[in-house]
Amino acid sequence: MATDVHGPVTxxxxxxxxxxxxxxxxxxxxxRRVIDGLELTVRPGEFVALLGRSGCGKSTLLKILAxxxxxxxxxxxxxxxxxTAFQAPRLMPWKKVWRNVLLGLPDKPERAVAERALxxxxxxxxxxxxxxxxxxxxxxxxxxxxxxxxxxDLLLLDEPFGALDALTRIKAQRLVGELWQRRGCAVLLVxxxxxxxxxxADRVLVMDDGVIAHEAEIDLPRPRDIxxxxxxRIRAGLLDRLGVDAxxxxx
Ligand SMILES: Nc1ncnc2c1ncn2[C@@H]1O[C@H](COP(=O)(O)OP(=O)(O)O)[C@@H](O)[C@H]1O
Ligand SMILES: [Mg+2]
Numbered sequence: 001m002a003t004d005v006h007g008p009v010t011x012x013x014x015x016x017x018x019x020x021x022x023x024x025x026x027x028x029x030x031x032r033r034v035i036d037g038l039e040l041t042v043r044p045g046e047f048v049a050l051l052g053r054s055g056c057g058k059s060t061l062l063k064i065l066a067x068x069x070x071x072x073x074x075x076x077x078x079x080x081x082x083x084t085a086f087q088a089p090r091l092m093p094w095k096k097v098w099r100n101v102l103l104g105l106p107d108k109p110e111r112a113v114a115e116r117a118l119x120x121x122x123x124x125x126x127x128x129x130x131x132x133x134x135x136x137x138x139x140x141x142x143x144x145x146x147x148x149x150x151x152x153d154l155l156l157l158d159e160p161f162g163a164l165d166a167l168t169r170i171k172a173q174r175l176v177g178e179l180w181q182r183r184g185c186a187v188l189l190v191x192x193x194x195x196x197x198x199x200x201a202d203r204v205l206v207m208d209d210g211v212i213a214h215e216a217e218i219d220l221p222r223p224r225d226i227x228x229x230x231x232x233r234i235r236a237g238l239l240d241r242l243g244v245d246a247x248x249x250x251x
Pocket of ligand 2: 058059060
């Protein structure tokens with residue numbers, strides 16, 4: 001796996017055993033340390049979910065991993081092949097869906113490349129549509145197709161289902177679970193939904209005070225059943241870590 005290294009601290013040695021390796025990462029905005037000595041390792045093919053209260057720095061971390069923010073201290077190893085999907089699908093309104101999927105790729109790939117990715121997310125029938133005619137769920141699937149054509153070793157998802165209605169959200173979660181199992185790439189999913197995190201992830205992280213403050217391995221078999229008492233126990237533990245009273249939330 002080719003690796004990108006950024007950050008002023010140069011670390012030698014192989015990171016082949018990890019898809020992501022972050023050491024001593026800090027990011028400061030206007031004198032305020034949003035990320036403060038963060039350590040993180042993600043194994044190749046591992047699905048990691050990242051929880052944390054609003055404003056704790058999740059999107060900041062994801063942007064750094066995506067290479068969109070290099071104003072950092074510390075060291076970041078990520079695969080060269082990585083792709084990102086955000087909450088807002090960010091499609092170019094003047095380009096048809098299939099052209100959006102190929103946007104920014106080198107060597108002008110042919111339409112068939114976009115069609116294969118659209119097929120994978122169940123959207124091939126909308127290849128010639130204009131973005132403004134897509135439903136929220138379709139736009140999010142187009143955004144996923146755009147990530148998939150990059151054949152990422154690391155897929156970075158920032159609350160990708162946050163704007164979807166409940167039913168569409170469940171379908172989109174299932175799709176991401178399937179894509180991950182088929183592709184075998186590492187995934188880092190930022191979400192505010194504890195249930196979504198426990199449904200999908202191998203490991204759930206909680207970010208607080210600029211670091212990964214807590215982590216839980218989710219060793220439940222897949223597909224996961226939210227009615228499983230073990231599921232409820234893990235969920236309650238994470239809600240507790242997030243400072244949410246689980247009994248009050250269920251009421
Ligand atoms: N470009 C920026 N300039 C100044 N402050 C920022 C910038 N980006 C993020 N922040 C601040 O950093 C903190 C973390 O933001 P963010 O990573 O978006 O949080 P989260 O995604 O966890 O909700 C917030 O207080 C936010 O206002
Ligand atoms: Mg965010």
